[in-house]
Amino acid sequence: MNYSDKINPVVREMKPSGIRKFFDVAAKMPDVISLGVGEPDFVTPWGIRDAAIKSLQRGYTQYTGNRGLGELTQEIALYLASRFGATYDPASELLVTVGASEALDVAMRTLTRPGDEVLIPDPSFVSYAPCVALCGATPVPVVCSADNGFKLTVAALEAAVTPKTRVVILPFPNNPTGAVMHRADLEPICRWIVEHDLTVISDEIYAELTYGGKHVSAAALPGMRERTVLVSGFSKAFAMTGWRLGYAAAPKPFTDAMLKIHQYTIMCAPSASQYAGLAALRIGREDGYAAVADMREKYDLRRRFLVAEFNDMGLDCFEPEGAFYVFPCVKRCGMDGETFANELLAAKHVAVVPGEAFGASGRDYVRCSYATGMRDLETAVGRIREFVAEVRNH
Numbered sequence: 332m333n334y335s336d337k338i339n340p341v342v343r344e345m346k347p348s349g350i351r352k353f354f355d356v357a358a359k360m361p362d363v364i365s366l367g368v369g370e371p372d373f374v375t376p377w378g379i380r381d382a383a384i385k386s387l388q389r390g391y392t393q394y395t396g397n398r399g400l401g402e403l404t405q406e407i408a409l410y411l412a413s414r415f416g417a418t419y420d421p422a423s424e425l426l427v428t429v430g431a432s433e434a435l436d437v438a439m440r441t442l443t444r445p446g447d448e449v450l451i452p453d454p455s456f457v458s459y460a461p462c463v464a465l466c467g468a469t470p471v472p473v474v475c476s477a478d479n480g481f482k483l484t485v486a487a488l489e490a491a492v493t494p495k496t497r498v499v500i501l502p503f504p505n506n507p508t509g510a511v512m513h514r515a516d517l518e519p520i521c522r523w524i525v526e527h528d529l530t531v532i533s534d535e536i537y538a539e540l541t542y543g544g545k546h547v548s549a550a551a552l553p554g555m556r557e558r559t560v561l562v563s564g565f566s567k568a569f570a571m572t573g574w575r576l577g578y579a580a581a582p583k584p585f586t587d588a589m590l591k592i593h594q595y596t597i598m599c600a601p602s603a604s605q606y607a608g609l610a611a612l613r614i615g616r617e618d619g620y621a622a623v624a625d626m627r628e629k630y631d632l633r634r635r636f637l638v639a640e641f642n643d644m645g646l647d648c649f650e651p652e653g654a655f656y657v658f659p660c661v662k663r664c665g666m667d668g669e670t671f672a673n674e675l676l677a678a679k680h681v682a683v684v685p686g687e688a689f690g691a692s693g694r695d696y697v698r699c700s701y702a703t704g705m706r707d708l709e710t711a712v713g714r715i716r717e718f719v720a721e722v723r724n725h
């Protein structure tokens with residue numbers, strides 16, 4: 332059988348994720364320390380796990396409505412309004428999904444047509460471009476450089492826009508750079524988007540993890556709500572990656588359209604996970620999101636430790652204001668990020684992700700996740716320090 336001929340060429344040509352590829356190698360090394368995976372090292376807080384267990388004990392094991400549990404969409408609407416000033420009708424403007432990942436895919440398929448161009452800040456999360464390609468649309472990178480703190484600028488958008496441009500992805504706080512767009516950064520971008528009458532997918536999965544001021548939602552800026560699909564979820568803020576629970580919030584015509592794809596492909600997010608998500612938001616509303624604040628405080632300590640250490644080693648390391656990654660430049664070691672990551676793994680058994688996995692602009696960088704315990708971080712930094720000293724003295 333000529334399998335190659337039988338497979339959709341878009342899928343055939345798709346490269347495996349640069350993150351996974353690397354970790355398959357790392358997983359085979361016994362004493363490796365991984366600063367690679369983008370998932371919290373914390374276990375989901377007990378109250379959330381307990382709520383899911385209770386839902387199973389009570390026998391809540393059926394499908395829920397396609398949009399998600401009514402109580403959950405109500406809590407999500409309260410949460411988005413109170414935390415970020417983004418207001419949505421729980422019954423008609425929210426869709427509960429299998430992680431933010433499904434929300435991104437469904438939003439992309441809803442907003443793009445074959446032949447459209449989608450502007451994607453570069454570097455960015457690995458899934459955006461493949462999801463765009465699966466729609467028959469073209470991902471267009473918009474360079475975000477270290478000189479601008481990896482923020483998106485109107486000049487960069489202007490350089491990338493064409494008459495085919497239809498959608499802009501706003502991925503802030505950013506994975507992998509940790510860049511955040513403050514209100515003053517976002518306002519000119521949003522004005523430009525409104526002027527060009529584009530639609531937006533705003534991936535705000537790291538909204539709770541900001542260290543220099545509160546997250547500003549693009550959907551809450553003038554003229555933006557009507558054209559934005561806000562994507563978020565429980566994975567990062569509540570340490571719930573394995574539960575696979577996220578959501579999309581958007582005007583009814585968008586969620587109605589997204590619902591059609593969701594109901595034919597997914598039906599509904601797992602019910603036990605939805606009860607867990609409901610507990611996460613209810614408990615948070617009652618105790619001021621204490622568990623989130625506690626995790627954020629720990630991430631912040633690690634963030635400051637890593638930035639100081641990398642700069643002290645002589646690697647320029649931009650201070651990230653969000654998410655849980657640092658993105659040092661490794662150019663001074665005389666190599667690109669891919670070579671650095673491979674040689675570091677081979678020599679010192681520390682796994683980091685080559686920046687190029689997130690787009691061509693990340694070529695001279697590596698992404699290090701600090702969703703890793705402090706003891707491991709200290710050991711990893713000691714090994715990286717040795718490696719950097721060795722290659723720079725060579």
Ligand code: PLP
Pocket residue numbers: 369429430431432433456502505506534536563564565566572575576577
């Ligand atoms: N968006 C970004 C920027 C991410 O980094 C991730 C996961 O790493 C996701 C979306 C997917 O999140 P989820 O686990 O909710 O599917």
